[in-house]
Amino acid sequence: MGWLSYNTAIVLSGTSLLGAVSGLVGSFAVLRRRALTGDALAHAAFPGLCIAFLVMQRRHLPGLLLGAFISGVFGVVLISGLRRSTRIKEDAAIGIVLSVFYGGGIVLLSIIEQQTTIGSKAGLKSYILGAAAGMVRSDVMLIGSICVVCTLLVLLLYKEFKLVSFDPGFAEVQGWPVLAIDLGLMTMVALTVVIGLPAVGAVMMAAMLIIPAAAARFWTNRLSLMLTLSAIFGTLTGALGTLATTRFSTLPAGPTIILVGAFLFLCSMLFAPARGLIASWRRMREFRAVVVRQRVLAELFHRPDQTFEKLLKRRSWSGQKLQTALHALVDAERVVKRDLKYSLTDGGTEAAKRVVRGIELWKLFVAENPQLTANFTDLDVENIDEVLPPEVVEQLEVMRSSASAGSVA
Amino acid sequence: MSQLAEWMGADPVDLWTIAVAMLGNTACAIVGCYLVVRRMSMMGDAISHSMLAAIGVVFLVTKGVAFLPMFIGAVTVGVLTGVMTEGLHKAADVPEDSSMGVVFTSLFALGVVLISMFPGNDLDTRCVLMGYMEHAGLNTMSQIASGQWPVDLVRMTAMLAVVAGLVTAFWKELKLAAFDPALADAMGFHPLRVHYLLMAMVAGVCVTSMSNLGAIVVIAMLIVPAATAQLLTDRFGWMLVYAVLLSWAAAILGYVAALWVGSNAAGMMAVVSGLIFLLAVFFAPAHGLTSKWVSNMRLRLRILCEDILAQLYRAEERAAEASIASTVSSEECAEFAGGGFGGRVSMWLLRGRNQIAVAEDNVRLTDAGRKTGRSLLRSHRLWETYISKHFELDADHLHEPAHRVEHFIGPELQDRMAAELDEATDPHGREIPGNSDE
Numbered sequence: 085m086g087w088l089s090y091n092t093a094i095v096l097s098g099t100s101l102l103g104a105v106s107g108l109v110g111s112f113a114v115l116r117r118r119a120l121t122g123d124a125l126a127h128a129a130f131p132g133l134c135i136a137f138l139v140m141q142r143r144h145l146p147g148l149l150l151g152a153f154i155s156g157v158f159g160v161v162l163i164s165g166l167r168r169s170t171r172i173k174e175d176a177a178i179g180i181v182l183s184v185f186y187g188g189g190i191v192l193l194s195i196i197e198q199q200t201t202i203g204s205k206a207g208l209k210s211y212i213l214g215a216a217a218g219m220v221r222s223d224v225m226l227i228g229s230i231c232v233v234c235t236l237l238v239l240l241l242y243k244e245f246k247l248v249s250f251d252p253g254f255a256e257v258q259g260w261p262v263l264a265i266d267l268g269l270m271t272m273v274a275l276t277v278v279i280g281l282p283a284v285g286a287v288m289m290a291a292m293l294i295i296p297a298a299a300a301r302f303w304t305n306r307l308s309l310m311l312t313l314s315a316i317f318g319t320l321t322g323a324l325g326t327l328a329t330t331r332f333s334t335l336p337a338g339p340t341i342i343l344v345g346a347f348l349f350l351c352s353m354l355f356a357p358a359r360g361l362i363a364s365w366r367r368m369r370e371f372r373a374v375v376v377r378q379r380v381l382a383e384l385f386h387r388p389d390q391t392f393e394k395l396l397k398r399r400s401w402s403g404q405k406l407q408t409a410l411h412a413l414v415d416a417e418r419v420v421k422r423d424l425k426y427s428l429t430d431g432g433t434e435a436a437k438r439v440v441r442g443i444e445l446w447k448l449f450v451a452e453n454p455q456l457t458a459n460f461t462d463l464d465v466e467n468i469d470e471v472l473p474p475e476v477v478e479q480l481e482v483m484r485s486s487a488s489a490g491s492v493a
Numbered sequence: 494m495s496q497l498a499e500w501m502g503a504d505p506v507d508l509w510t511i512a513v514a515m516l517g518n519t520a521c522a523i524v525g526c527y528l529v530v531r532r533m534s535m536m537g538d539a540i541s542h543s544m545l546a547a548i549g550v551v552f553l554v555t556k557g558v559a560f561l562p563m564f565i566g567a568v569t570v571g572v573l574t575g576v577m578t579e580g581l582h583k584a585a586d587v588p589e590d591s592s593m594g595v596v597f598t599s600l601f602a603l604g605v606v607l608i609s610m611f612p613g614n615d616l617d618t619r620c621v622l623m624g625y626m627e628h629a630g631l632n633t634m635s636q637i638a639s640g641q642w643p644v645d646l647v648r649m650t651a652m653l654a655v656v657a658g659l660v661t662a663f664w665k666e667l668k669l670a671a672f673d674p675a676l677a678d679a680m681g682f683h684p685l686r687v688h689y690l691l692m693a694m695v696a697g698v699c700v701t702s703m704s705n706l707g708a709i710v711v712i713a714m715l716i717v718p719a720a721t722a723q724l725l726t727d728r729f730g731w732m733l734v735y736a737v738l739l740s741w742a743a744a745i746l747g748y749v750a751a752l753w754v755g756s757n758a759a760g761m762m763a764v765v766s767g768l769i770f771l772l773a774v775f776f777a778p779a780h781g782l783t784s785k786w787v788s789n790m791r792l793r794l795r796i797l798c799e800d801i802l803a804q805l806y807r808a809e810e811r812a813a814e815a816s817i818a819s820t821v822s823s824e825e826c827a828e829f830a831g832g833g834f835g836g837r838v839s840m841w842l843l844r845g846r847n848q849i850a851v852a853e854d855n856v857r858l859t860d861a862g863r864k865t866g867r868s869l870l871r872s873h874r875l876w877e878t879y880i881s882k883h884f885e886l887d888a889d890h891l892h893e894p895a896h897r898v899e900h901f902i903g904p905e906l907q908d909r910m911a912a913e914l915d916e917a918t919d920p921h922g923r924e925i926p927g928n929s930d931e
Contacts, residue, residue, distance in 0.1 A: 119591040120535055127709065171780050176720045179534040180770060183713030187763020190623050190710070194757035212622050213605060287542060291598030298591045336609050339602035346599035353585050361585055 092330050095216050098224040099322035099341065102280050103292065105231040107318025108238060109276045110293035111300065111311050112269050115249040119298075121160060121270070123290035124182040126277045128159025130189030130211055130286065137196060145223065145282070153278045159185050160270055186286075214285030216326065216337035223282070230279050234272050238311065245269060246307050288338035295345040296321060302356035317352075321345040376401060376409040378439045381418065381428070385436035389425045442468050445480045448487075452480075509643050511748050514762065516649035517702040518714050518740035520656045522722075524694045525715035526736050529723055531671045531691075535590070536575065537715040539597035540692065541699045541708045543574040545604025545621065548703075553607055560648065564700055571696020572689050574600065624707025624759030645705065652701040656694055663690065668729060706759045713763035714740060721770045724777040739769060796900050797830040797839040799869055802848060803899070804829040805858050806866030810923075819857070826856040871926045872902040874919035875910045881920040888920055904928070 088096070113122050129152035136151025137143070159181045166177040189211075210218070238245065247255045248265045256262045273293065280289040300314035325341030357363050383398055384390065390398075396406055410426060413419040418432030428436055445468050450456075469477055528534050547570035548563065555562050574596055581592035660667065669677040670687040677684040695715070702711050722735035747762030754761075775782050805821060812819035826849075827836030843849045848862030858866060876895040880886060902910075908928065918924055 114588065114591045117588055117590055119588070119594045120538075123538070123594060166774070169782060170774055171724065172720055172774075173529075173532050173534075175532050175534040176529050176716055176723075179538055179712055179716040180720055180767065182538065183709055183711075184717060184763050184767030184770070186709045187713055187760040187767070190707070190760030191751070191754075191756045191764055193623075194760065195754065198755060287598055287601050290594060291602065294591050294594035294598065298587055298595050301587070302585070334609060336605055339605040339609075342598055342602035343606060346595070346602070349595055349599075353581075359586065 091217075092326075094221055094224055095219045095330075095337075096323060096326050098219045098227055098283060099216055099326045099337070100319045101224065101227045101231050101322075102276075102283060103296065103318030103320070103322030103341075104315045105227070105234050105318070106276050106280060106289070106292040107296035107300070107314035107316070107321075108311055109234055109269075109272045110295075110297040110318070111307075111314045112245055112249050113273050113293050114297040114301065115307075116252075116266075116269065118270075118273075119294045120178055120290075121163065122273055122277060122293040123287075124163060124178045125156045125160055125270075125274055126281065126286040126289045127182040127189075128185040129153070129156035129278055129281060130186050131155050131192055132158075133211060133281070134189055134192035134196060138192065146226075149226075149278050149281075152281060153274055155185065156274050156278060157271070160274070210285065211281060212285050212287070213336055214281070214283050214288055214338035216283045216329070216341075219283060227279050227283075230275050234276065237268070237272060241265070241268065242308075249307075284338035284341060288342050291342045291345060292318065292321070295342065295349050299345075299349040299352040302352040302359045304358055317345070317348055321348060373405075373409065373412070376405050377413055378442075380406070380409050380413060381432060381436040381439050382443060384419065384426060384428050385433065385440055388427045391424050392426070395426065441484075444484055445477065448480050448483050449476075452483075507748070507752065509646065510758070511745055513643065513645045513649055513705065514744035514748060514758075515741050516646065516653050517698070517705060518718070518744045518762075519737050520649070520653045520698045521702060521711065521714035522718040522736040522740035523656055523660055523733060524691070524698050525717075525719035526722065526729070526733050527667060527671055527691055528695065528715060529719040530729065530732075533691075534716045534720075535593060536578075536692070537695055537699075538712050539578065539593050540571045540574050540695045541703075541711045541715075542597040543570050543600040543604075544696070544699050544703055544708055545608070546570050546600035547604070547696075547700065548621065549604040549607025552611070564697065567700030568693050568696045570600065571699065572692045574696075575689060575692040621703060622707055622709065623757060624703075624705055624710050648701055652697060656698065659690065659694060663687065667691070671729075706762070710759040710763045713766055714743070717763070717766040717770050718743065721766070721773045724770075724773040724780045727779075739766065742766075742769060793835070794839060794842065797835050798843055798848075799865070799900055801826060801829045801836075801839055801843060802858065802862050802866035803869040803873065805849065805856065806863065806870055809858065809863075821856045822854050823851060823856055867926045868904070868907070869899050871907055871928070873899040874923060874925040875907055875914065876902065877919045877921070878914050878916050878925065879910050882914065891920060 110119075110122065113119055132151035132153070132155025133148050134151075135155070136148045139151075140147050163174070163177045163181050166172045166180070167174045172180070193211075244255075244260060244265045245268075247258075247260060248262055248269070252262050252266075255265075276293070277289050280292060284292060296317035297310075297314045299317050300310045303313055304310050321341055321344050325344040326337065328344065329335045329337045329340050352360065354361050355363075379399060379401070380395070383395060387398075392406070392410070395410075396403055410419065410421075413432070414421060417429055418435055419426050420429055449468075449472065472480075525534075525537065528537050544567055547566040548558075550570075551562050551566040552558060577596045578589070578593045581587045581595065582589045585592075587595070666677070666682050666687050667690075669680070669682055670684040674684040677687070698715070699708075699711050702714065706714060718736040718739040719732070721739050722732040725735050726732050743762045743766035747765040748758050750765060751758035751761035773781065776784075778784055805819075805826065808821050809819045823840065827833075827840050830836040830839045840849070843862065844851065846861075847859055848865060850857050850859050873895045876898050877891040880894060881888070881891055911925070911928070916925065
């Protein structure tokens with residue numbers, strides 16, 4: 085472990101633990117749409133930090149953090165008070181509390197700086213950008229204990245937190261104490277923000293809450309998995325960021341950690357299989373190809389033995405798309421090509437019948453329920469039985485057969 | 494300016510600084526009004542944080558901190574912040590607040606890292622984060638016409654002129670897009686273009702005020718005066734005017750207070766504007782907590798008084814049916830209004846208005862009181878009849894809604910209901926009192 089000095093090991097474990105706990109707690113903040121409340125909390129903690137310093141006249145970390153915690157929570161309470169009882173909207177309330185409290189902090193800080201009698205002022209100046217390198221063993225113990233407390237709380241109140249994060253209205257109707265649970269969540273956020281402030285600073289702490297959680301959200305739709313992933317991402321972010329700063333000593337710790345987080349976020353956004361951009365582009369392309377194949381089948385069902393050129397003119401599809409669809413259909417033995425003309429095989433006819441039925445039933449459904457069409461765009465015509473309830477499909481079938489009987493007569 | 498300073502016994506530098514602050518705050522307040530009514534206040538937060546990325550990149554490219562490249566970079570990054578927030582939200586389905594949080598914190602971090610890559614540069618991160626208002630009046634003077642003007646003053650004036658010009662030129666578009674973006678779109682006003690115009694203006698005022706106010710106090714100057722103005726008026730034009738005046742108050746009082754306690758002026762301006770906001774929260778004429786409380790209390794008392802009058806009228810009715818004199822003790826009467834303090838106050842009010850008279854602990858209606866009680870009962874029974882005719886409600890479900898709504902039915906509505914219903918009695922078989930004027 086020659087490359088890892090004792091000091092670096094301390095800082096590394098501190099930032100990793102901080103990343104883990106903010107990933108865990110931040111997930112709830114992100115899901116509850118309170119991401120920016122964490123930002124406001126981090127800024128609102130500033131004056132409390134300064135007041136605690138003025139009161140104690142020395143840098144006593146637990147005391148400073150208590151001051152920060154109190155003013156941060158006060159700021160959040162003020163936000164919800166403004167939102168509930170005045171016409172001020174939530175966004176403005178957050179902005180007001182954030183900037184005014186921070187302004188107060190600056191005023192206090194400039195007063196503290198003029199007091200020559202006070203010794204070390206470290207921990208106040210680092211409030212904005214953080215000073216991870218200054219971490220000592222007791223700081224790591226503090227972060228570790230908050231980490232344990234938050235994990236235990238999440239394990240104990242998992243169901244309650246889950247319910248409130250996803251459907252607070254339902255939770256209220258079911259008689260859960262939504263306000264108390266919400267308060268519990270915000271207290272966890274506040275604790276995390278406050279212990280993180282000396283290490284990574286206010287703006288970075290907001291990022292530590294949001295980025296790992298938002299990145300984890302791309303990978304899964306399950307809360308338990310998202311929490312785990314988010315904690316892992318947070319740990320990775322903290323650890324890699326710290327390692328980068330020890331390698332390049334000019335880099336400030338907090339911002340570097342966040343840039344690592346931003347990189348993780350970018351990768352998750354692009355490559356995550358469940359909700360990543362590339363995966364969803366691919367699904368979209370596949371879906372479009374399926375639709376083209378279905379249209380080709382329907383076309384050949386109504387008018388067999390068409391040449392490529394004739395098919396191309398039937399609809400506004402590009403030659404390349406049609407070509408691809410025809411190739412796929414020939415490979416699947418649904419379509420055969422004889423003398424430059426395409427026609428359906430027996431299997432193809434069966435498939436085409438399903439497609440034509442789907443198209444006609446959807447057309448009827450849309451005509452009957454125009455108000456619902458916004459919810460039913462982009463649908464695969466073959467899965468009508470899976471989307472609509474069976475009795476509706478049955479009713480549509482009756483309408484379809486009577487319509488075709490009418491047209492014959 | 495120096496004569497003015499002499500006359501006021503103040504340091505000309507202080508006056509210059511206050512002038513710069515007022516100009517900057519004016520631009521912030523105007524732009525902030527649009528942010529607040531569009532519920533995009535946090536976009537101001539995001540853009541002002543992102544400014545650090547602009548500073549970092551421009552410094553990296555031009556190796557300097559010249560104003561013009563900085564301004565262009567800032568506006569670009571500001572618009573980019575908006576585009577990326579929107580893009581993450583729409584394309585990648587990230588909740589809007591989270592997407593904003595991811596974008597601006599990352600840009601902020603990028604900026605700090607870029608700036609720190611040049612040790613010993615003349616970029617002061619501290620100044621950017623805390624603001625250093627005190628420099629504004631001292632800054633190098635530039636020669637314009639026959640006078641010496643502080644550079645910051647010239648820049649602020651130019652920025653304010655641009656903002657004022659844009660707001661005047663696109664007044665209709667900005668207002669429509671702020672209040673009804675769907676209609677703006679339908680009318681072909683391109684709300685998206687207006688949106689990014691606003692983003693650019695926010696970035697412009699942020700970067701111009703940055704060195705004076707610092708990245709975070711700028712947010713206070715954008716949002717707080719505008720939000721305070723929103724508490725004072727319902728008209729957008731007046732909101733702009735109030736916001737500008739409030740931002741001046743913040744500039745002057747904040748600077749003076751900062752001189753007084755010897756602290757950072759930018760921070761003090763934020764604090765002062767916050768205190769003014771708090772005053773407005775409590776004492777704004779229409780939307781303040783106090784006036785809301787007063788009007789709630791008034792309404793409550795009116796309802797209590799009317800409840801007493803209606804019950805007394807009912808007692809008279811019952812007594813007349815039984816051909817005896819109506820007797821209601823003061824205590825019973827206060828009980829009609831739920832008793833307690835509210836009941837006592839209502840009784841006192843009713844006696845003061847000469848609507849009831851008390852003799853030997855027997856409460857009677859005066860003619861004026863009887864008229865009001867009769868009108869209330871007319872409302873009550875008409876409403877019972879009306880809802881029993883139009884909604885399938887059981888007889889025992891009619892009283893409660895009528896009891897609530899009887900206080901809000903005027904004579905005109907009474908007559909319309911009476912004309913439509915053409916009934917002499919309510920569903921309980923009680924007589925509907927006629928119009929008292931007849």
